[in-house]
Amino acid sequence: MSTDICYCTATELTGLLRQRRLSAREVVEAHLDRIERTNPAVNAVVTLVAERALEEAHAADERLAAGVDVGPLHGLPIAHKDTHATADVRTTFGSPLYADNIADQDELVVERLRTAGAITIGKTNVPEFAAGSHTFNSLFGTTANPYDPSKSAGGSSGGAAAALACGMHPVADGSDMGGSLRNPASFCNVVGFRPSPGRVPSWPTQAAWTTMGVQGPMARTVEDAALTLSVLAGPDNRSPIALEEPGARFADSLDRDLTGLRVAFSTDLGGTVPVDPAVSTALEPAAKHLAELGCTVERACPDFSGAEEVFRTLRAWEFDLGLGSLRDHHGDRLKASLVDNIDTGRLLRGTDIARAEQLHTELFHRMRVFFQQYDILLLPVSQVAPFDLELEYPRSVAGVPCESYLDWMRSCYFVSATGCPALSVPAGFTPEGLPIGLQIVGPHRGDFTVLQVGHAFEQATKLTNRHPDLGA
Incomplete structure (x- = not known):
């Protein structure tokens, strides 16, 4: 166990809190101090509610002392992704259009975390409306990589990943359409899990039946990500695609003998x-x-034919649905790449959507057949190492030019199009010391198996024990 409260795992902290060897107030104070010392170097936490957090910590300590049954995340501080509505806390979506927006209710993931005993300490930075896998916006600026502040922390959950790496909080919430849980985890040497659609129900949402975008956990270890998922997952009648399996399944031990597991690997x-x-x-x-x-x-890989068209078509349709009215009234205040995505969605015809759904179905069945031969698929999370902070996106990958800000993310969004669960777990470093993540993909709704394999890999490599040196 780490002697530093801020680098204890969430699992360790919850044990210490329940045994009353640490108070929630001590834990929150330690993390607020870490934010004060390290956040200026990375710009991960963009809104802080320290006084509220300390009040909640005091109340949590009183509940435990009174013998009240506390939740599985009792006393753990968390800064929520700034696209996740948090009641009575500024929620900006990384946009100046919402610079002073105070949410009037918690969205479902925040509601579940808080019900489980987590204590809100603030919000983490995102790209504008979570568009893109590099975290910058005109409201708060850019989030830097803790391992090299001249590099990107990834996105769109880049603030969450950087904060985790720096010890600002032990677990985090995030979302992932094209890699927003996985890419920043890879860039910051932490863990990000994209669960199966419906595993973590979303509410409120304008497109309750869609499966491309999901919400899920981030943490510094796979076990902590699974603990967080145990709270986030489970049925809810506000989501028509919510899976019925209780989230408590993910609080079970991840230990497993992997002997005989059939693994496909492609770089x-x-x-x-x-x-x-x-x-x-x-x-x-x-x-x-x-x-x-x-x-x-x-060495083997499934046929990802059609994944490009599926992802880009359905993504553009969702962007127009969700942000079209802002494009109409405030288009001059949205970043150009966001406007382009919305406009692409507006040009779609019914036949385009129909073709995308047909390809989507064919891709699902090819993956289903592939996972009859293999149990797990290993892939890169990102096609590049963390890139220059000043770039909106890499201009090329291995000498191949990138024509848009999405081109370097195919290794993630091809998997998004399959609907398969996928985990980013630390796998190594470049000679310059920049983190690289391994993507572990499982069959349809095989979330627990993916987490078990990730846990075993993590225990073998010990790479999650390595933390950035920010002089703190």
Whole structure:
């Protein structure tokens, strides 16, 4: 166990809190102090509610002392993603249009975290309306990578990932359409889990039946991510696609003998996407680690044909649905790439949506057949290592030009289009010391298996024990 409260795991902290070896107030104070000392270097937490958090911590300590049954996240501080509405706390979506917006209710993920005993300490930075995998906006500026502040922390949950890496809070919430839980986790040497659609129900939302965007947990360890998922997951009648399986399943032990597990491994998605050699090199030992754990590892990859069209079409449709009215009334105040996405959605015809859904179905069945032969698929999370902070997106990947801010994210959004659960777990570092994540993908609704494999890999590599040096 870490001697530093701020680098104790969430699992350790909840034990210490329940045993009353630490008070919630002590835990919150330690994390507020860490934010004060480290946040100026990375700009991860953009709204802080310290006084409220300390009041909530005091109340939490009183409940425990009175013998009240407290939740599984009792006393753990958390700063929510700034796209997640948080009652009575500024929620800006990274946009100056919402600079002074105070949410009047918690959205479902925040509601569940708080009901489980987590204490809100603030909000974490996001790109404007969570569009893109580099966290910057005109309201708060850019979030820097804790391992090299001249590099990107990824996005759209970039503030959450950077805050976790710096010890500002032990667990985090996030969301993921094209990689927003996975890319920043990879860039910041933490864990991000994209669960199966419906595993974590979303509310409120304008598109309750869609499956491309999901919400999920981030943490510094797989076990902590699973603990957080145990709170976030489970049925809710406000979501028509919510899975019925109780979230408590994910609080079970992740320990498992992996002997005989059939693993497919590809560093370039079967040659369909360019990947920076630094990423491929860092991921090569992953196959060896899993083989040593008893897995049968083969070079193989499913056919991702159609994933590009599926993702881009359905994403553009959702952007127009969700942000079209802002485009009409405040288009001159939205970033250009966001306007382009909305406009692309407006040009779609019924036949475009129909074709995307047909390809979506075909992709699902190819993945279903693939996972009859293999239990797990290993891929890169990101096609590049953390890139220059001043760029909106990488201009090329392995010599192949990027024509848009989405092009370098295919290794994540191809998986999004499949609907499969996917985990980003620390896998190595470049020679310059920049983190690289491994993407562990499982079959349809195979969330628990993915977490078990990630946990075993993490225990073998110990890479989650490495933290950035920010002089704190």
